[in-house]
Amino acid sequence: MNEQELIEKIAYNVIQGRVVAEDEGFNEGLEGQPAVTELMEQAVEQNIDAKKLVVECLTGSMEDVGEKYDKGIYLIPDMLASAECVGAAMDILGPRLAKAGIESKGRFILATVAGDLHDIGKNIVGIMLKGAGFEVIDLGNDVSADHIVEETRKNNAQFLGLSALLTTTMREMEKVVKALQNEGIRDKVRVLIGGAPTSDKFAKQIGADAYCRDAFHAVDILRKMNI
Amino acid sequence: MSELFREGTVVKPYERMSQEQILLLHNASLSILTDLGIWCYNERAAGLFGDHGARVWEEIEHGQTVWRVSLPAGLVEEAVKKAPSRFFLGARNPKNRLLLDSQIPRIYFGTGSETNIWIETAMERFVSTDRQDVVLQSPRFTKLRGNTELLSRAAQLCENLENLDFFIRPVNIQDPDVTEDNHDVNKFFASLNNITKHVQAGLTRLDRLDDVVRMSEIIAGGKKALRKNPIISFIACVFKSPLQFVKDTADKVFAIVEAGLPLVISSSPQGGSSAPIQEAGMIAQINAEILAGITFTQLIREGAPVLYGSVPVRARMDDLHDLYGCPEFNQYNIDCAQMARFYKVPCYSTAGVGDAKVPGMQALFEKLFTHLYVAMSGAQYIHYAFGLLDRTNSFCPVQAVLDDEQIGKIKHCLRMPKISQTDVDDAIKMIGRVMASSHRLFARHARKAIHAGDVSRPYRFESGGMSDRVIEHAVTQLAEIESLPAPHLSADVLDKIYAEIPGLLPRLRP
Numbered sequence: 001m002n003e004q005e006l007i008e009k010i011a012y013n014v015i016q017g018r019v020v021a022e023d024e025g026f027n028e029g030l031e032g033q034p035a036v037t038e039l040m041e042q043a044v045e046q047n048i049d050a051k052k053l054v055v056e057c058l059t060g061s062m063e064d065v066g067e068k069y070d071k072g073i074y075l076i077p078d079m080l081a082s083a084e085c086v087g088a089a090m091d092i093l094g095p096r097l098a099k100a101g102i103e104s105k106g107r108f109i110l111a112t113v114a115g116d117l118h119d120i121g122k123n124i125v126g127i128m129l130k131g132a133g134f135e136v137i138d139l140g141n142d143v144s145a146d147h148i149v150e151e152t153r154k155n156n157a158q159f160l161g162l163s164a165l166l167t168t169t170m171r172e173m174e175k176v177v178k179a180l181q182n183e184g185i186r187d188k189v190r191v192l193i194g195g196a197p198t199s200d201k202f203a204k205q206i207g208a209d210a211y212c213r214d215a216f217h218a219v220d221i222l223r224k225m226n227i
Numbered sequence: 228m229s230e231l232f233r234e235g236t237v238v239k240p241y242e243r244m245s246q247e248q249i250l251l252l253h254n255a256s257l258s259i260l261t262d263l264g265i266w267c268y269n270e271r272a273a274g275l276f277g278d279h280g281a282r283v284w285e286e287i288e289h290g291q292t293v294w295r296v297s298l299p300a301g302l303v304e305e306a307v308k309k310a311p312s313r314f315f316l317g318a319r320n321p322k323n324r325l326l327l328d329s330q331i332p333r334i335y336f337g338t339g340s341e342t343n344i345w346i347e348t349a350m351e352r353f354v355s356t357d358r359q360d361v362v363l364q365s366p367r368f369t370k371l372r373g374n375t376e377l378l379s380r381a382a383q384l385c386e387n388l389e390n391l392d393f394f395i396r397p398v399n400i401q402d403p404d405v406t407e408d409n410h411d412v413n414k415f416f417a418s419l420n421n422i423t424k425h426v427q428a429g430l431t432r433l434d435r436l437d438d439v440v441r442m443s444e445i446i447a448g449g450k451k452a453l454r455k456n457p458i459i460s461f462i463a464c465v466f467k468s469p470l471q472f473v474k475d476t477a478d479k480v481f482a483i484v485e486a487g488l489p490l491v492i493s494s495s496p497q498g499g500s501s502a503p504i505q506e507a508g509m510i511a512q513i514n515a516e517i518l519a520g521i522t523f524t525q526l527i528r529e530g531a532p533v534l535y536g537s538v539p540v541r542a543r544m545d546d547l548h549d550l551y552g553c554p555e556f557n558q559y560n561i562d563c564a565q566m567a568r569f570y571k572v573p574c575y576s577t578a579g580v581g582d583a584k585v586p587g588m589q590a591l592f593e594k595l596f597t598h599l600y601v602a603m604s605g606a607q608y609i610h611y612a613f614g615l616l617d618r619t620n621s622f623c624p625v626q627a628v629l630d631d632e633q634i635g636k637i638k639h640c641l642r643m644p645k646i647s648q649t650d651v652d653d654a655i656k657m658i659g660r661v662m663a664s665s666h667r668l669f670a671r672h673a674r675k676a677i678h679a680g681d682v683s684r685p686y687r688f689e690s691g692g693m694s695d696r697v698i699e700h701a702v703t704q705l706a707e708i709e710s711l712p713a714p715h716l717s718a719d720v721l722d723k724i725y726a727e728i729p730g731l732l733p734r735l736r737p
Contacts, residue, residue, distance in 0.1 A: 017671065024675045081671040123666035138665065 003048055007056050010039045010089070014061035015068075017081025019088050026078055036085040040092045050096040054133075058086045062131060069216075079216075080124065083131025090130065104135040105222075108159040111148050112141035113172035118165035121195060121215070125161055128215040132222070134159070145175045149183050157189055161218070162208075164195040173198070174206040181207075190225070192218060232315065232326040233392050235333040236638040240568070240605030243561050249569050252562075255511035256518055257300040264297040265470045265519055269477035275526050279306075296472070298519060306522035312571040314532040316393065316489060317456035319446060319714075320423035324456065325392060325608070327534070327573035332605025334641070336579075336598075336634050337393035338385060338627075339611040339619070341429070345371040345381075345398050346585070346616060346623035350699050366698045368585050370621070373398035375405065375417045375735055381614075382421030383713040384624055384705070388613065388631040390638060393425040394418060395462070395610055397622040402732070409730030411435040412442065415459065416724070416731055419446055421713045427460045427491070430479050438728050440486050445723050446716060453488075460489040462536065465523065466516040468496035477523070484527040491575045491608075492520030493536030497549060498559065500542045506555070510562045513539050521572060534575040534608060537563030549618050551580040552593025557600040564604035576606030579630055584617045586626045586698055595633060602637050628701045628708070632687045639683045713737070 001009070016025030018035035025031075034042070043053055065082040068074040090097075090104075097103075108129050112119050119141040130136045139151055152160055160180075164170040173193050180186040186207075193203050194212040203211035212218035244252075264282075267273045273294035277283040282297040313328040325335050347369045355361035371377065377398050385391050400414050410431045418426045419442070430436055439459070447453040461483045465476045483490045494516040496502030502512045517535055524531045539559035543550040550556070560576050567574035578601035581593025601609055611619065612634060614627030657672045676682050688700040715737045716724070725731055 017674065019671075024678070026674070026678070028678075075677065077670045077673045077677065080668070081674060084671060120668065123668050124670070127666055127668070 001042070003046065006039060006043050006046065006048065007053065009034075010036060010043065010053070010057040011061045013039060014058060014082050014085045014089070015064055017065075017078055017085060019081070019084050023081075026074070037088050037092070040089045044092060044096065050093050050100055051102055053089070053093060054097070054102070058089055059133075062086060076124075080127050083127045085131075086133075087127060087130035090133070105133040106135065106158040107155055108134040108136050108161060109139060109148070109152050109155065109157040110136060110161045110163070111139040111143040112163045112165075113148075113169055113176065114142055114144045115172060116164050116166055116169035117141050118195075119163070121165070122161070122163035124215040125163070125194065125212070125218050128219050129161075129222075132219050134222075145172065145179045148176050149179045149185070152180070152189055153183065153185055159222075160189050160191045161212075162191065162193045164193075164198065167197045170195065170197050170202065173208065177207045192221065194218065231321040232324040233322070233335065235325070235335045235392065236602075236641055237331060237333045237643060238603060238605050238641040239643065240332045240564070241561065241600075241603040242565055243558060244565050249565060252507065252510050252514060252566065253569065255507070256515035257303060259470070259511060259515040260298040260303060260519055261300055262297070263470070264295050265466075265472050267294040267296045267472040267477075268474040269472060270294065271481065272472060272477040272523060275523070279526050298522065303518050303522050306525040307518060307570050307572065309525045309529045310521050310533050310570075310572050311530055312573075314489065314573075315457075316425045316427075316460055317447070317453075317458045318423060318425045319419065319458055321456065323392075323424040325425055327607045329568060329571045329573045329607070332568075333607060334602050334605065334609060334638070335392035335607060336602075336609045336612040336638075337391060337395055337425075337427075338381075338397040338613045338615075338622075339395045339577075340615065341396055341399045342615065342620055342622045343373055343399050343401065344617070344621040345373050345377045346621050346626075347371055348586070348623065348625040348698070348702055348705075350702055363694075364696070364699050366586070366625075366702070368623075372401050373622070374402045375400045375413055375732060378414065378417045379421045379713070379735065380709065381622065381624065381627075382418045383711075384627060384708055385613070386422040386424065386714055387708045387711055388627065390631050390635040391424070391613055391627075393427060393608070393610075394422050395427045397614055397627075404732060407432060408435070409732070412438050412728055412730050413732055413735065415439050415442060416728075417735055419443070419458070420716050420721075420735065420737070423714050425460070426458060427462060429462045429464070430483070433475070433479050433482055435730075436479070436482050436486065438730070440488065442724055442728050445727065446720060457488050457532075460491070462491045462493050463520075464493045464495060464536075465520045466494045468494060468501035468516065469512060470516060470519075472519070472523075480520075480523060481527055484524050484531045487528075487531075489532040489534070490524070491534040491536035492517055492524060493538055493575065494520065495538035495540060497547075498539065498541040498555060499544065500547055502539070504541060504555070506558055506562065509539055509559055510566065513537055513559075513563065514566050518570075521570075533572065535563070535567035535570065535572040536575040537567070538575075538577045538611075539563060540577075550582065551618060552582060552589075552596055557597060560597075560601050560606070561604040564601075564606040567606070573608060574606040575608045575610060576601055576604065577611045578602065578609050579612035579634075580615050580619060582618060584621070586616070586623060586629060586701070590616060590626060591629075591633075594630060598630070598634060599637050599640075602634075602641055625698065625701045625705050628705050629688070629697070636683065636686075645681065 316325040498504035578597040583590035688697040690696040
């Protein structure tokens with residue numbers, strides 16, 4: 001397969017949402033054929049320029065997937081499948097991109113706050129952010145404010161995403177924001193919050209930078225922040 | 228063509244009665260037919276029963292001769308065994324044929340029932356008298372008298388309702404130029420020219436049967452082609468409950484069976500007036516009536532395709548009208564589906580009727596209550612299911628659109644479970660893959676099931692905000708469907724039909 005064919009095939013498989021060969025695609029009859037992981041490894045072996053792969057295989061394809069989602073052709077599982085493809089591709093390309101001096105869009109810490117074990121929404125956000133080109137560090141669920149602040153400082157994270165599903169745990173978000181202030185790093189990190197009981201009003205009230213309705217809204221907000 | 232038919236939904240039947248109870252009712256029905264006998268108002272039918280071993284004697288009732296017929300159990304049992312257990316109902320589009328197999332609970336839903344009133348729906352804006360910024364959309368309903376134009380519209384609509392499997396004209400034709408003489412040809416033509424699914428109706432005039440059959444032969448491609456692919460069939464309510472064999476309907480049954488076309492032997496006793504309201508009595512009687520009717524068809528011609536037509540209803544105790552959306556209705560109908568399965572005859576059943584006069588919450592309750600339970604019974608051919616309101620007095624196309632969505636959900640719900648060794652192996656593999664991932668989310672792995680149609684979609688008419696906009700959305704959906712072209716017959720076929728069939732209204736030709 002020549003370079004152009006390979007690039008087109010990777011882009012096609014991102015749109016099809018096929019991470020590995022055994023995955024089904026959006027269209028019928030693709031199972032068993034090489035998918036993004038296998039094709040990207042082949043591209044690396046063929047020494048295709050990493051930046052070219054990002055631009056021509058991943059960025060455009062995700063835009064295409066986004067349009068399909070907006071038109072109702074794709075559903076959330078399709079969108080997440082494509083985002084996972086991009087994440088898998090970025091894992092393979094990571095070292096080569098670093099060597100080439102190409103940076104991610106930023107380091108993003110994610111956590112479900114203390115006392116809360118709900119992490120589905122947070123995990124979807126993680127997949128979407130990785131697919132959008134962020135370096136994601138997921139701290140998991142039931143994470144204390146102290147640990148969140150410590151990881152934020154240690155990793156020099158530019159972004160912090162906090163999630164809570166319960167009205168009883170949402171107040172923990174305020175504790176995290178205050179702890180960031182107390183540690184003197186609040187102005188170095190943008191805090192985005194989300195989860196069923198939260199709202200734009202609540203975000204303002206606790207001093208967060210943005211409220212995200214869902215994972216797609218989060219990506220949209222980051223785009224509007226010119227990131 | 229023999230392989231083509233609508234998929235329907237094969238369900239695991241919910242059965243109320245034990246085998247012992249079925250046998251009790253079977254013996255009770257035979258006892259009614261033997262010991263009490265039927266009142267037969269048709270001399271030829273009485274003669275036919277007599278020729279095959281029934282005890283027949285004459286009585287005088289209101290100065291008229293009536294034949295009392297005592298049907299021996301053996302005669303009934305032998306005749307019913309000869310009724311086919313499995314047959315097809317045809318359709319203009321072979322993909323729309325229906326496979327009726329008494330031993331396979333594959334359910335189909337269709338319309339009924341020749342109402343006189345068509346209910347048109349329009350959305351109107353209402354502004355609060357207290358607050359001008361509070362505006363509500365509300366449906367306004369208008370009653371129209373049924374006519375050929377509305378029947379054509381109904382057929383075109385039903386062609387495009389995904390979950391509707393067959394068409395019984397839901398509205399009567401009352402045009403000024405429709406007479407008793409040209410009623411049959413125009414109702415069949417308006418239906419067949421606008422839908423490619425199976426068309427079924429009652430027959431108004433026996434002497435127009437030949438014209439209806441000839442019209443259908445032209446459409447199906449000839450005499451043999453029609454018998455092979457019977458695009459039409461008939462409903463004959465041969466019994467007036469309790470146990471009175473009707474003269475002119477019996478004549479129609481003779482003619483339809485002799486013409487080699489399928490028919491429903493339908494009985495519709497009302498518990499509390501024309502039949503016992505108690506479950507045992509209702510089922511024993513309706514079963515006796517249907518068995519006698521099926522026996523009649525098989526004595527006319529062995530192997531005649533016939534459906535066990537059970538439409539048992541209950542009377543309201545305040546005015547003795549039918550009461551459809553009630554528990555007894557479901558109990559009666561589920562029992563009848565079991566009886567039909569016992570006799571190995573496909574079951575024509577009833578669901579989706581209610582007492583509500585307009586679409587809304589009452590209609591939704593009554594319809595869902597019966598749509599779901601009767602579907603669970605595994606009755607093969609469920610009529611009355613789309614658009615009926617005010618018992619069987621009105622047809623509302625917006626309601627039909629709402630019913631289509633509801634029936635689609637029911638069909639999906641009652642599908643057989645997909646649990647095989649392969650499914651289980653795939654599931655374990657999938658769980659392993661997800662557990663090995665950082666996010667532990669199954670969303671991506673839902674795609675295969677979504678694409679295979681295994682995952683249902685949300686309710687079509689849901690609203691985003693705090694208001695209920697179901698009817699408004701259904702009105703929009705109806706307008707979209709009605710803008711689609713009707714599947715009219717070809718010009719050649721239309722030429723032939725208009726040349727050969729007298730009495731057709733010229734304006735019905737597209």
